[in-house]
Amino acid sequence: MSDGNPAKTTPYTVPIGPIHPALKEPVMFTFRMNGEQIEKADFAPGQTHRGIEWMGMRRNPIQIVHLTDRICGICGVSHSLAFARAVEQIMEIDVPERADYIRAIIAEFERIQSHLLWAGMAAHELGFDTLLHLTWRVREQAMDTIELLTGNRVNYGIIQIGGVRRDITPDQHPAIHECLDYYRDLQGKLLRIFLEDATIQMRCRDCGILTRDDALRLCTVGPTARASGVNMDVRVDFPYAAYGDLDIEPILPDRYLGETRGDVFDRIVVRLLEVEQSAGIIRQCLDVMPAGDILWETKIPKILAAFKKAHGEAVGRHEAPRGEVLHYVRMDGKEHPTAWKVKASSYSNLMSWIPMLEGEQIADIPIIVASIDPCLSCTDRVAVVRGGRRSIMTKEELHRLSVEKTRRLMR
Amino acid sequence: MLECGDAMANLPMIPELLKQLFRQPATNTFPAKYLPPSVTGFLKMVSRGEAAIHPPVATPPEFRGKITYEPEGCIGCSLCVKICPAHAIELVNETKTIRIYVSQCIFCSQCTDMCPKGSLKMSDEFLLADEDRYSDNLIVE
């Protein structure tokens, strides 16, 4: 903008964020616009770093499990499950089979409520608020069932290292089946409203396209990747909990629509079909769930003592509603872990915003941004507060810093 | 892209909306059936017995609400202090009992699992909003 009146020069720059009504999470976007069209998109996360890992380093894994419940406001079990699996691998704990099934059941209920929450949000971003209210009303059924099974609606507190803290009793089965039947009856209607509605078609078809190649190149995960035709799902590719015993097939849009375009519409289709799939998985679990213990060790002091004998490192993964979540843990014979690293699913998906947004219209920004179901508070793991200067860290620099930190910790 | 004529035919939300007109609202109105001019004023009236609260949705049987503590059985072992992830519990040395700061508690129920004497329980009380985080209602001892 060197010559003339800057207001008249094109392209011009539109900042959106870090806090903006069109964004549900804090992130800073900068768009270079040519008229209504986005020429270039850039974004800066890092606005909502909370230092959870730092808190974790001062706590033992039983306490950290409750912290992990709070990494995300929607994924109340995904992070806890991934973390617990990492610690269990280090300690070579065999989780009782029944606990594995309960974990899968809760994780699938979480997927149902998360996808419905997202679908409502997507409708809202399109300005279709009646659909938002309908979707969020039907989401309540899953929330109520989760509350019945775990005690609370949002922070379930169901995972324990080596199992789960609450059993699913026979008298809860009718309520679970009632919820699943509710979604079976509803699924057709929801799909019809979302997929046949002219407004949604017009706004979402061929909008925000992510090609399969881009999806692979940018390492996207979860429904975002599947909507672009990438056949991946941690539950199938690397089974854990009860998923190895179950019959699951990753949901790809061509199964329903006959083709894959990788647009916002496909992302809606994948998530809505996954609601149905999750209900099916829960049914399977209830049918084949074996009786037995739900904890590897019921006495908490004994678990604490076992942490002091744990040496090693491990990675726990889980297919969260937004895609693969990964927790790295290292234990060195102390109650507290030496290292704990969280990689939320959105971290892998953020970069896909760029190819989706470039070339689209300014009015499509909210729905495209929302279409990967971003969760920035889960993603932000770093904030540099010293100096207040801005700079970009290269991979080499990050590697050097991490080596330095490891040396410091080993001292 | 659809033609405008198609667009009008494809609005499956409309029948749903019309049905909703004759349905009960899904939301439970709480604490009052109709929004009072001032919620705090209304709650004061409730405490004076001049108005009644419109009941909240019932909590499930195993709900984790405000913590309750029975000092009689407590042996002051401080296991609960050690396990609390939120550092919400402190040991009172003189009496060998504990004090719980509810404003800090995250309702995880880990201490109740840990307590060897069963002195700690989670109640179903959840109306805990307060202007003072150290008010009597938010300190359990």
Ligand code: SF4
């Ligand atoms: S319920 Fe959890 S946070 Fe609250 S006092 Fe007990 S251990 Fe601490």
Ligand code: SF4
């Ligand atoms: S764990 Fe139970 S017995 Fe021990 S100090 Fe806490 S309340 Fe008292």
